[in-house]
Amino acid sequence: MMIIIRVPDFCLLVGTLLWKISQENSLVNCPECVARERKAVIERETASGNQEGVQKLLEEIEIPMKFDPVTKHYICKRCGLYATREQVGDIRERVNRRDPTREDKHDDYLDWWQKSKKDKI
């Protein structure tokens, strides 16, 4: 008697489906707006001397992007950022890496962002 259950395939399928669902339904915050908001909170709280609550406030920042299932892109209604999940992750990394003292200078990120903007038109 032989029972063949191809568990690995099944798990992979379910895993992929779950991954897809969680990818598309999970809240994606706009990295640009979150960074801006974080900066504003830090400045405001530092100015008012209320530094203890800053971390909590920073964690509460949520600027969810809208997912467009047709184009598979996330859209930020605030700043107009339009990107795939991968691009959002990429931007978040770049934003986090960005040196705050050099943020007004022309950098790779700006180049990349402006170029990607042009590509959309």
Ligand SMILES: [Zn+2]
């Ligand atoms: Zn935004």
